[in-house]
Amino acid sequence: MYLKSLEIQGFKSFAEKTNIEFGKGITAVVGPNGSGKSNIADAIRWVMGEQSAKSLRGGNMQDVIFSGTQKRKPLGFAEVTLYIDNSDKKLGIDYDEVAVTRRVFRSGESEYFINKSACRLKDIHELFMDTGVGRDGYSIIGQGRIDEIINSKPEDRRQIFEEAA
Amino acid sequence: MYLKSLEIQGFKSFAEKTNIEFGKGITAVVGPNGSGKSNIADAIRWVMGEQSAKSLRGGNMQDVIFSGTQKRKPLGFAEVTLYIDNSDKKLGIDYDEVAVTRRVFRSGESEYFINKSACRLKDIHELFMDTGVGRDGYSIIGQGRIDEIINSKPEDRRQIFEEAA
Amino acid sequence: MKERFVEKFRIINENFNQVFAELFGGGRASLALTEPDDVLTSGVTIEVQPPGKALKSLLQLSGGEQALVSIAILFAILKACPSPFCILDEIEAALDDLNTYRFADYLKKFAKDSQFVVVTHRRGTMEAANILYGVTMQEQGVTSLLSLNIDDVEREAMLA
Amino acid sequence: MKERFVEKFRIINENFNQVFAELFGGGRASLALTEPDDVLTSGVTIEVQPPGKALKSLLQLSGGEQALVSIAILFAILKACPSPFCILDEIEAALDDLNTYRFADYLKKFAKDSQFVVVTHRRGTMEAANILYGVTMQEQGVTSLLSLNIDDVEREAMLA
Numbered sequence: 001m002y003l004k005s006l007e008i009q010g011f012k013s014f015a016e017k018t019n020i021e022f023g024k025g026i027t028a029v030v031g032p033n034g035s036g037k038s039n040i041a042d043a044i045r046w047v048m049g050e051q052s053a054k055s056l057r058g059g060n061m062q063d064v065i066f067s068g069t070q071k072r073k074p075l076g077f078a079e080v081t082l083y084i085d086n087s088d089k090k091l092g093i094d095y096d097e098v099a100v101t102r103r104v105f106r107s108g109e110s111e112y113f114i115n116k117s118a119c120r121l122k123d124i125h126e127l128f129m130d131t132g133v134g135r136d137g138y139s140i141i142g143q144g145r146i147d148e149i150i151n152s153k154p155e156d157r158r159q160i161f162e163e164a165a
Numbered sequence: 166m167y168l169k170s171l172e173i174q175g176f177k178s179f180a181e182k183t184n185i186e187f188g189k190g191i192t193a194v195v196g197p198n199g200s201g202k203s204n205i206a207d208a209i210r211w212v213m214g215e216q217s218a219k220s221l222r223g224g225n226m227q228d229v230i231f232s233g234t235q236k237r238k239p240l241g242f243a244e245v246t247l248y249i250d251n252s253d254k255k256l257g258i259d260y261d262e263v264a265v266t267r268r269v270f271r272s273g274e275s276e277y278f279i280n281k282s283a284c285r286l287k288d289i290h291e292l293f294m295d296t297g298v299g300r301d302g303y304s305i306i307g308q309g310r311i312d313e314i315i316n317s318k319p320e321d322r323r324q325i326f327e328e329a330a
Numbered sequence: 331m332k333e334r335f336v337e338k339f340r341i342i343n344e345n346f347n348q349v350f351a352e353l354f355g356g357g358r359a360s361l362a363l364t365e366p367d368d369v370l371t372s373g374v375t376i377e378v379q380p381p382g383k384a385l386k387s388l389l390q391l392s393g394g395e396q397a398l399v400s401i402a403i404l405f406a407i408l409k410a411c412p413s414p415f416c417i418l419d420e421i422e423a424a425l426d427d428l429n430t431y432r433f434a435d436y437l438k439k440f441a442k443d444s445q446f447v448v449v450t451h452r453r454g455t456m457e458a459a460n461i462l463y464g465v466t467m468q469e470q471g472v473t474s475l476l477s478l479n480i481d482d483v484e485r486e487a488m489l490a
Numbered sequence: 491m492k493e494r495f496v497e498k499f500r501i502i503n504e505n506f507n508q509v510f511a512e513l514f515g516g517g518r519a520s521l522a523l524t525e526p527d528d529v530l531t532s533g534v535t536i537e538v539q540p541p542g543k544a545l546k547s548l549l550q551l552s553g554g555e556q557a558l559v560s561i562a563i564l565f566a567i568l569k570a571c572p573s574p575f576c577i578l579d580e581i582e583a584a585l586d587d588l589n590t591y592r593f594a595d596y597l598k599k600f601a602k603d604s605q606f607v608v609v610t611h612r613r614g615t616m617e618a619a620n621i622l623y624g625v626t627m628q629e630q631g632v633t634s635l636l637s638l639n640i641d642d643v644e645r646e647a648m649l650a
């Protein structure tokens with residue numbers, strides 16, 4: 001199981017449809033401050049089913065929709081699709097490639113798809129269960145959050161070890 | 166008023182007596198992780214009368230005394246002297262050079278000196294009052310603390326502006 | 331006391347807008363009191379608009395943009411009430427190379443009124459310094475100091 | 491569930507000691523359960539001893555040392571339970587150049603079992619990458635992406 005590519009449109013600062021191909025080894029994302037690097041990490045966390053607006057650095061879930069610039073109007077929806085190679089069938093469904101899609105409208109309405117067929121958020125959570133990749137574990141570490149392991153109290157540190165076991 | 170030099174002995178990782186000459190413009194301190202750079206900033210904050218062990222990254226005030234390595238025994242006291250050029254008489258005393266000294270022993274006993282004559286901690290606080298340099302204001306910004314202005318609530322941000330007024 | 335605070339706050343706010351535009355290459359920024367009638371206990375809010383972007387809440391800014399806003403506030407205060415000296419410990423850690431050079435230029439500008447002691451790992455800041463000290467632990471656990479020039483740093487980093 | 495957790499924890503702890511010694515160039519480190527009898531709710535404590543130094547409480551470590559300890563724990567867990575992919579956003583920001591290269595070497599070692607997507611400003615990490623993307627806002631407020639090679643980055647940083 002590995003990430004093949006990510007398609008982002010209308011999510012945060014991605015006003016135009018953008019596609020990112022990932023390598024099997026190390027893919028590095030570089031660029032000036034405020035140019036949209038952490039928004040890519042947020043897009044991955046969101047499409048995998050993140051439900052907390054705060055951990056997406058927003059106030060509510062519609063804050064992820066492109067809110068316009070001095071030259072462009074705000075958009076009406078945000079959509080992200082994550083394409084995953086599943087030839088080792090680690091994701092509990094019988095496809096060689098799995099495309100997970102999430103969409104949210106200004107109205108607050110959300111839509112979820114697995115390989116283009118509509119599903120619920122719960123189905124996306126279940127898809128990633130037991131694969132070792134979780135939004136709260138050690139597979140996505142947001143900016144400035146590496147120190148949380150050290151700075152938290154012993155009883156709060158448990159979570160990252162539980163995720164692994 | 167400007168800093169001429171700093172003499173450190175027995176304070177944190179400074180086992181040997183060390184003297185640092187400052188320039189009137191910009192003095193930069195560089196070096197590997199864990200080599201003692203932030204300890205220099207802590208030494209300045211301490212000699213200026215810091216009373217909180219926590220803001221010196223310690224548990225109690227004796228934690229600033231050199232605690233030994235695999236090859237050296239712990240020392241019995243820590244001492245820091247800050248030499249300040251006072252030819253503009255910004256510090257309310259009539260000397261061209263002011264040397265502020267602070268010493269602490271393992272027993273917990275502390276000694277304070279201004280130009281080699283013993284004084285109280287309160288005298289050191291008063292010396293720096295109304296000069297625009299304070300330990301809690303904007304003149305000493307510790308590692309990782311630049312974000313506190315942004316991350317604190319509006320009512321907590323007041324302090325840094327009050328210090329200036 | 332009250333008039334003094336209001337007057338200083340007004341000047342810091344003007345400086346903040348100016349410094350912000352210089353550090354971000356455009357845009358505008360302002361500070362406001364949450365309770366203007368109760369000056370002695372009021373909180374302070376911060377509003378910023380980076381160049382070309384919509385007005386942003388602080389939370390939506392990137393890591394580097396937040397650090398740059400804090401640095402702009404620091405310089406805005408220093409401009410209004412210069413402090414004889416200022417100790418800064420890696421305040422530019424989150425900045426990219428370009429913003430680090432902009433910060434270093436600002437440091438040089440302010441070094442005419444205030445003395446700075448800065449701890450840094452960034453080349454842009456080192457190049458702005460008049461004096462450079464290297465700290466090492468040649469003996470493990472014990473800090474020693476040596477005076478450097480900028481060419482040493484390149485060698486030093488690779489030798490360490 | 492209980493035996494599984496204890497067994498995994500033991501392996502992570504062994505890995506932590508080994509990874510710590512490799513990243514710090516010596517020394518030792520260990521994890522412990524605050525209540526070993528009550529495994530399902532117990533907290534976790536961390537003890538480290540950098541090479542040549544006395545045993546330290548986490549608070550006394552420097553900013554960079556703390557980040558390096560967190561990175562060592564991350565790799566210790568990844569070694570025990572490899573994750574198919576891992577997204578890391580500037581986790582090496584506090585490290586000096588030498589430790590950044592040590593971190594990058596570790597990343598390369600682990601990239602055989604896990605896929606990494608890393609956001610970074612550091613050269614050491616960029617050099618370890620197989621694929622490099624630059625993000626820019628040529629149109630202000632709108633992100634666009636371009637594929638780069640490491641030589642572009644030098645030019646890009648100065649042109650931005």
Ligand SMILES: Nc1ncnc2c1ncn2[C@@H]1O[C@H](COP(=O)(O)OP(=O)(O)OP(=O)(O)O)[C@@H](O)[C@H]1O
Pocket residue numbers: 011012013031032033034035036037038039040063064065066067068143380383386390391392393394395424426631
């Ligand atoms: N809903 C949105 N619509 C438009 N722009 C947005 C939206 N949400 C966030 N942004 C913009 O995205 C930018 C932040 O991007 P991001 O945090 O990815 O930067 P970064 O490249 O990680 O920078 P740094 O190196 O400083 O961490 C901000 O300037 C913010 O204004």
Ligand SMILES: Nc1ncnc2c1ncn2[C@@H]1O[C@H](COP(=O)(O)OP(=O)(O)OP(=O)(O)O)[C@@H](O)[C@H]1O
Pocket residue numbers: 176177178196197198199200201202203204205228229230231232233308471540543546550551552553554555584586
């Ligand atoms: N009382 C003490 N006795 C001996 N050593 C001490 C004492 N207090 C702190 N130290 C040591 O000083 C070191 C930390 O130094 P410091 O925080 O100045 O590092 P730094 O150069 O700022 O590193 P970084 O670049 O990672 O921020 C730690 O390794 C710590 O063990």
Ligand SMILES: [Mg+2]
Pocket residue numbers: 037038143392393394579
């Ligand atoms: Mg970022």
Ligand SMILES: [Mg+2]
Pocket residue numbers: 202203204308419552553554
């Ligand atoms: Mg430090």
